[in-house]
Amino acid sequence: MSDSTPRDSAEQTAFRSHCQQWLAANPLPEPPVRLPQSAIEIMHREQLEYLRDWQRQAYEAGLVGCDYPEASGGGGRTNCQRIANQEMQRAGRPFLPNILGLGMAAPTLQIHGNDFQRETLLPRLFSCADIWCQGFSEPGAGSDLANVQTRAERHGDGWRITGHKVWTSLAHFADWMILLARTDRDRKYEGMTYFVVPISTHLGKTVQVRPLIKITGETGFNEVFFDGLEIPDHYRVGEIGEGWKVAQTTLLHERGAGPLVTPSSGRGGPPERALGDAYALLDLARRSPRGLGCAADDPVLRDRIVQLIIRQEGSKQGARRAQVAALCDHPMRIPLQAKVVMSEIRQDVCALAMELQGAAASLSMGDAQAPDGGEWTLGYLNSYGVTIAAGSNEIQRNILGERVLGLAKSK
């Protein structure tokens, strides 16, 4: 299905042609270094600066943050971010690097933030002047996120932060973090408060960032230690004790189910490769030798490829159906499935790609003979990041069962 259908509003139609014209007139230079597969795998400054420059240009052209109010540095449009995303993807542009800011911090600050947070922080977030990270998980607060122990204590008119956050993507480049901290030890859910805290300006002083190395060998996520970081009270987001409530907005958007559409662009890796796309398996199967023929001749492998194509098409049509209220029995039913479905399809596609490659799947990225540069194998290993992050898919299934099917709560 083509997306440019007669159902665009007048504003959307005009905006779409603006996006198309701007993208056609402003091609990007070739990246100076190989780009990673997604923003949370950015390891090097050169990668970051190239991508940061791309986000700034897209923001200045009005393609990023277009549905946010002008006072927040947005474009003041209605339902146009989806259009910009479609056009950026169609033009084959790389991903936007400030993904945690765009996908999580921005909607949370827009919905719950004060004037300072919206009017001063958001424009710099959209333009990528400031990089953002998320400080939710802790060693003792993973699936049970409400168990956060990082403390925020009153200190004069402001707050003092002490604690240990983990799995913090982009913290090594970050200027700001959204932080969930404990302000009351006696109450679990009502004892948390939400803050924005500066990172880069306090590095080596009251903030330490220690990189973690993933199963792929890549860095990109970190541990962050706070040792009495002092912040003013206007860095607090929402009321004291309402951090869990504010965090629900962040989590909803992180899982792709929030009301504000996240600005997003294309994919990482080599641009010609549609990594994670089930349809790309057809071509890979034809190129992959198996026995005396190729993988595409094997009826069992064909069946498994088609199963994945059907799931991918079903998920794409589900996103389309979610926009038609009369065809959705429960408003959150499809949106809350998005994270589970997308992450599992991607994992299964990469896993099947490795099976299709046969013996050559043993070769890693460091080997010049690795099929498609070893990207499928890297994608397979990286896919666990998404099935685990943002609330593991097991937790997502609890949420779906409880919120949509009304089953008894696990907690």
Add this chain to the structure above:
Amino acid sequence: MTQPRDFGFDTETTLLRDTARQLLRDRLPTQALHPLVATEHDPHRPPACHWDPPLWQQIVDLGWTTVAVPEDAGGAGMPLVALAALAEESGRAALPSPFIATATATLVLRQCQSAAARLLLHEIAAGRTATLAATPRSGAWDTPACDLRLEGGQLHGSAWYVQDAAKAEVLIAKAVHPDGLALITVPVDRQGVELVPDAIVDLTRDQAHVHFRGVSVDDAQILAVPGAGGAALEAAWPGVLTLVAADICGAAEWLLQTTAEYARTRVQFDRQIGFFQAVKHPLVNLMIQLDQARSLVYNAACALDHEPEQAEKFARMAKAAAAEVAAFSANRAIQLHGGIGFTWECAVHLYTKRQKHNQLLYGDAIYQRARLAELLLAETRITDHRKS
């Protein structure tokens, strides 16, 4: 050509669907369906056809049979997504009726260019019931294979697995002829037609095989002349698959909601059993699979109206996904109901049996995916060729 993003599901369609749902909820709730169809539990029971003709008359009065009939043939000419939505309601109620069979016939007639087809469409819009008699004994649904011959103006042979035959007034028979396949309309009471009911597992529909013993055919009965019948069936087929897939989605939603309700009320170990992830997660997995199939159904229905060149691909995707959902919903609903789900008195078995019939009808998931692999590999080969 492009599809409208809302699948063409407009306010008129929503109203039609909601009215249908309300009617079946009022007239055929589960507590009425069970005594209607589950009258005889002996597995060696003879063939039976249980349905509610006055309810069918109400359905006709509401215009269900006009939906897919073009306006110039006396119908409402609505988008096919409307027909899919009604099929979904028929599945949700496990409705015993000639609706799916007649809608299938309608889709085939739409692809026939003859005056005879036009006339029959008029009659269907007015409430005449019809079914397709096109399958050979081997059960090869969508191949040219055929056990019925048109010879010297007469039909000889048989058609098998004829759906809801005992509720149909007219057969649309596929017959071989030296010039190719023909489609012929034959009233069920015509001399030489012998309808032999099959004893089937599904209690919510009926099925038969039909013998044609030298049934004479005149020109007014020729829906598609020899040589034109195969193409008409092929063009109608994506719609036929979509209808069954939609029925599956409706029945699966009933199974999902009924089982979720049971998991919210049944208490063991001092907890509602829906608390346990061994119960909760399979229900969520069913919901996810069902939602994918349902979205694919709307996409396939919409493609038939707006992107017919893509319709076969999308319809096979819908039927493949739905066939898996049919099996999974049937399986989990019985298992998660525990002992009570294994009893005749619990209505779950009515839906489970309908789903098992739906799963195989017109080709199961493995069959659809094998056809899809051929289509998709051919399609990408063409794209690759264009690129180079």
